[in-house]
Amino acid sequence: xxxPALDETAGGTPPVDLPGAExxxxxxxxxxxxxxxxxxxxxxxxxxxxxxxxxxVIAAGGEAWDVITTGRTFELLVRSLAFTAAxxxxxxxVGVAAAWLxxxxxxxxxxxxxxxxxxPLVVPSYVIALTYLSFAxxxxxxxxxxxxxxxxxxxxxxxxxxxxxxxxxxxxLVARAALRRIDPVLEEAAHGLGASRWHTFRTIVLPQLRPxxxxxGLLAALYTLSDxxxxxxxxxxxxxxxxxAQYQGRIDRTPAAVLSVVLIAVALLxxxxxxxxxxxxxxxxxxxxGRMRTGTLTRRGTAAALGYLSTIVxxxxxxxxxxxxxxxxxxxxxxxxxxxxxxxxxxxxxGSVAAALIAIVAAIPIVVLTVRxxxxxxxxxxxxxxxxxxxxxxxVALAVVFFGAxxxxxxxxxxxxxxxxxxxxxxxxxxxxxxxxxxxxxPNLEEASRGLGRNRFETLRxxxxxxxxxGLLTGGALxxxxxMKELPATLLLRPTGFDTLAVRxxxxxxxxxxxxxAAPALLLVAVSAxxxxxxxxRLREPV
Amino acid sequence: xxxxxVIALMIGLLATSCGGDDETLTIYSGRNEALVxxxxxxxxxxxxxxxxxxxxxxxxxxxxxLEEGDNSPADVFFSQDPAxxxxxxxxxxxxxxxxxxxxxxxxxxxxxxxxxxGVSGRVRVVVYDASEVDPSSLPASEAxxxxxxxxxxxxxxxxxxxFLAFVAAKILLDGEQATLDWLEAMADNSAPxxxxxxxxxxxxxxxxxxxxxxxxxYLFRRIAEEGADNVVASNYFLPGGSAASLVMPAxxxxxxxxxxxxxAEEFVEFLLSAESQEYFAQETFEYPLVDGVxxxxxxxxxxxxxxxxxxxxxxxxxxxxxxxxxARAGLL
Numbered sequence: 097x098x099x100p101a102l103d104e105t106a107g108g109t110p111p112v113d114l115p116g117a118e119x120x121x122x123x124x125x126x127x128x129x130x131x132x133x134x135x136x137x138x139x140x141x142x143x144x145x146x147x148x149x150x151x152x153v154i155a156a157g158g159e160a161w162d163v164i165t166t167g168r169t170f171e172l173l174v175r176s177l178a179f180t181a182a183x184x185x186x187x188x189x190v191g192v193a194a195a196w197l198x199x200x201x202x203x204x205x206x207x208x209x210x211x212x213x214x215x216p217l218v219v220p221s222y223v224i225a226l227t228y229l230s231f232a233x234x235x236x237x238x239x240x241x242x243x244x245x246x247x248x249x250x251x252x253x254x255x256x257x258x259x260x261x262x263x264x265x266x267x268x269l270v271a272r273a274a275l276r277r278i279d280p281v282l283e284e285a286a287h288g289l290g291a292s293r294w295h296t297f298r299t300i301v302l303p304q305l306r307p308x309x310x311x312x313g314l315l316a317a318l319y320t321l322s323d324x325x326x327x328x329x330x331x332x333x334x335x336x337x338x339x340x341a342q343y344q345g346r347i348d349r350t351p352a353a354v355l356s357v358v359l360i361a362v363a364l365l366x367x368x369x370x371x372x373x374x375x376x377x378x379x380x381x382x383x384x385x386g387r388m389r390t391g392t393l394t395r396r397g398t399a400a401a402l403g404y405l406s407t408i409v410x411x412x413x414x415x416x417x418x419x420x421x422x423x424x425x426x427x428x429x430x431x432x433x434x435x436x437x438x439x440x441x442x443x444x445x446x447g448s449v450a451a452a453l454i455a456i457v458a459a460i461p462i463v464v465l466t467v468r469x470x471x472x473x474x475x476x477x478x479x480x481x482x483x484x485x486x487x488x489x490x491x492v493a494l495a496v497v498f499f500g501a502x503x504x505x506x507x508x509x510x511x512x513x514x515x516x517x518x519x520x521x522x523x524x525x526x527x528x529x530x531x532x533x534x535x536x537x538x539p540n541l542e543e544a545s546r547g548l549g550r551n552r553f554e555t556l557r558x559x560x561x562x563x564x565x566x567g568l569l570t571g572g573a574l575x576x577x578x579x580m581k582e583l584p585a586t587l588l589l590r591p592t593g594f595d596t597l598a599v600r601x602x603x604x605x606x607x608x609x610x611x612x613x614a615a616p617a618l619l620l621v622a623v624s625a626x627x628x629x630x631x632x633x634r635l636r637e638p639v
Numbered sequence: 640x641x642x643x644x645v646i647a648l649m650i651g652l653l654a655t656s657c658g659g660d661d662e663t664l665t666i667y668s669g670r671n672e673a674l675v676x677x678x679x680x681x682x683x684x685x686x687x688x689x690x691x692x693x694x695x696x697x698x699x700x701x702x703x704x705l706e707e708g709d710n711s712p713a714d715v716f717f718s719q720d721p722a723x724x725x726x727x728x729x730x731x732x733x734x735x736x737x738x739x740x741x742x743x744x745x746x747x748x749x750x751x752x753x754x755x756x757g758v759s760g761r762v763r764v765v766v767y768d769a770s771e772v773d774p775s776s777l778p779a780s781e782a783x784x785x786x787x788x789x790x791x792x793x794x795x796x797x798x799x800x801x802f803l804a805f806v807a808a809k810i811l812l813d814g815e816q817a818t819l820d821w822l823e824a825m826a827d828n829s830a831p832x833x834x835x836x837x838x839x840x841x842x843x844x845x846x847x848x849x850x851x852x853x854x855x856x857y858l859f860r861r862i863a864e865e866g867a868d869n870v871v872a873s874n875y876f877l878p879g880g881s882a883a884s885l886v887m888p889a890x891x892x893x894x895x896x897x898x899x900x901x902x903a904e905e906f907v908e909f910l911l912s913a914e915s916q917e918y919f920a921q922e923t924f925e926y927p928l929v930d931g932v933x934x935x936x937x938x939x940x941x942x943x944x945x946x947x948x949x950x951x952x953x954x955x956x957x958x959x960x961x962x963x964x965x966a967r968a969g970l971l
Contacts, residue, residue, distance in 0.1 A: 168969050233847065234846040234847075235846050328834075331831070341798045341971050343699065343702075344695075344696050344698065344834075345698055345699070345797060345803065345965065345966075346698070346702065346962040346966065346971065347701065347702050347705065347958060347959050348702075349702060349706060351966065501703075501706045501707045501708075501710060502708075504710075505710065508710060592692065592693035592712065593691035593692065593693070603672075606834055607671075607838060607841070608841035608845070
């Protein structure tokens with residue numbers, strides 16, 4: 097799973113409570129029924145299979161209870177939660193420190209560092225994991241080149257390191273956006289009165305950052321809880337890996353279903369905790385736009401800061417990409433066939449484009465309902481979209497497999513089902529950015545159109561959509577990006593013969609053919625880098 | 640607005656481009672793509688039949704077939720082990736094979752009722768890192784791996800069809816309790832778990848783990864790919880005649896009610912052809928099962944191995960128990 101936190105407008109703070117929603121006049125007029133129907137349809141493809149999954153677990157009765165009460169499930173629960181906490185803590189610390197350094201301190205290289213530190217976002221966690229695995233170890237790439245074997249990176253430590261490096265950019269981006277908004281005048285005052293930088297950071301900056309850290313940390317936690325590829329390659333048994341193992345290894349699929357339901361419950365619990373925490377946190381008023389003031393560090397401080405930033409850029413970006421490049425070159429030198437299939441490239445691109453297009457269309461009624469017709473029901477609609485986005489993909493995929501094998505007939509194992517599932521899973525990315533766009537559109541424009549005799553549908557088509565199309569397309573680009581990297585749902589739901597870059601990387605790395613994973617992995621990173629760049633530059637302007 | 644029209648058009652195009660491709664043979668293959676992909680490609684070229692293959696683990700695909708039932712898009716199930724085949728056969732999802740096909744393979748490598756047949760033979764062995772392990776220290780059967788000496792050193796692939804078939808065989812040979820005890824002892828002994836045989840062989844060869852319970856031929860694949868000089872892993876054929884030295888076939892069955900039955904039969908026929916059997920012998924280093932094709936000279940003769948005497952058709956009846964025990968021991 098991949099979550100968008102490219103900027104606060106892209107869902108860095110969850111779209112449940114849209115900032116500014118109450119600042120603009122909202123027309124509470126009754127929305128037409130077709131709008132509700134269109135919005136509701138978008139939730140069907142995932143909510144029905146999930147209900148079916150729940151029904152299956154309830155129907156299993158005693159057997160389900162046995163699965164839950166055996167020691168293994170409890171052990172898994174503790175292990176998964178502890179692992180998630182360890183990754184979230186590390187990602188928060190790494191991300192916040194990097195955000196502070198890139199907003200409050202004058203560094204040689206300037207703005208380059210912020211871009212470099214955010215870039216690991218385009219490297220999927222399973223690619224980071226496979227490069228660590230193939231780099232270290234007694235017969236890894238490092239040992240091959242240098243002659244000294246590094247200790248093997250796998251299990252808890254390997255999974256922790258790989259996921260920390262994949263999730264800290266979420267915290268970094270959210271915290272950085274917040275730091276840019278917070279007026280440094282308080283910090284300067286404290287500093288001027290003789291407080292040390294550390295004291296100032298702890299007593300002035302950190303309390304103001306708290307809501308952002310919680311929001312970014314939540315993204316990291318949910319990502320970690322849902323991650324399948326990295327933990328599976330590192331052979332670290334958390335929920336997702338065990339669910340997949342049970343699915344693969346057992347004729348009886350009830351245990352996999354039961355564990356999925358437990359994992360969903362845990363994910364919901366994390367969401368609820370975040371909601372509670374955020375509700376009580378105080379937001380500090382943002383300052384009007386002004387120039388960012390940055391301080392300078394001593395020479396030793398600067399060296400330490402650069403060392404720190406270089407280390408995370410090395411671990412998150414240079415080492416993974418360098419290892420892949422080295423594997424590719426070695427493979428070419430040894431005359432191996434470069435395992436690059438067109439089917440995987442077209443599969444990835446076509447699947448991701450289709451998912452993005454469907455998500456854009458499905459998001460429109462939801463955006464209109466939640467922004468223009470804010471009601472208890474539309475708030476729940478928005479929450480449902482966000483909940484689906486937060487669910488571990490392996491559980492959703494399993495639910496769709498169970499449901500599809502029995503009820504979907506010819507659609508089962510079809511391309512259509514796969515891309516619809518992608519679209520609904522990632523819908524929140526479009527509704528988040530789309531709602532932010534619509535909030536900036538003055539409803540008087542729509543009122544004027546209605547007043548001049550156009551009906552609702554015409555108004556939506558001629559006035560509203562053109563005005564928010566840019567936001568919708570940005571959201572669509574996010575969906576494209578996330579779908580390209582998606583692994584567990586693709587593994588379970590792909591039609592026979594349908595291949596993607598992610599599947600290719602996974603299956604070759606899982607067979608320990610690291611050299612063969614290099615070409616598709618580099619290509620995936622390259623293809624993801626384009627929309628990421630576009631989104632990052634686009635989001636900087638008003639949406 | 641034009642954007643949206645374009646979007647609508649593209650969705651329409653995508654929707655039409657992914658429908659209706661019925662004239663193809665759909666194979667569920669529990670066998671690795673690297674191993675059988677080239678062979679299936681040859682079949683496509685020779686027969687002119689379009690084939691799509693869903694690769695996965697044999698046990699996973701068997702469970703998928705059972706879940707799908709009549710709804711399954713599969714026409715053929717090509718499996719790594721007889722237990723997965725049997726569990727599909729028990730549910731009545733295979734159509735009986737013609738005697739002309741069954742007659743070409745020794746009876747003991749096919750289903751009693753003729754619902755699936757073996758196409759190539761493989762032996763359960765221990766692969767070990769010859770730079771770390773003295774072969775004389777290796778035990779005669781799997782029972783010897785639960786000692787302190789082997790703690791954390793013997794890898795298994797608990798989700799893999801071949802491993803589960805071995806566990807099923809152990810239940811039939813030693814009983815359920817003894818099997819559970821052994822699995823629990825392996826779990827207590829921190830046996831590292833991997834996803835499949837080929838990965839264990841690579842891990843042993845990479846020095847990641849000292850030994851592993853696998854099928855014999857993955858090592859030869861490794862040697863073929865890396866060159867004999869670069870491979871330190873070696874095979875040990877357990878002399879104890881226990882479940883861990885089982886000889887079992889990879890096999891194939893035709894899904895009942897498939898509209899592609901003649902194409903499916905053609906595929907089975909192709910797997911039994913001299914060409915395919917030769918491919919199994921020379922390319923995948925398995926034992927050919929059809930008369931007249933010799934095994935690879937690097938392999939010990941099948942007759943020289945001590946293997947347990949077992950009716951392979953019975954494996955499926957305890958496969959469900961086998962997976963339960965593996966899960967109960969905490970290995971899944």
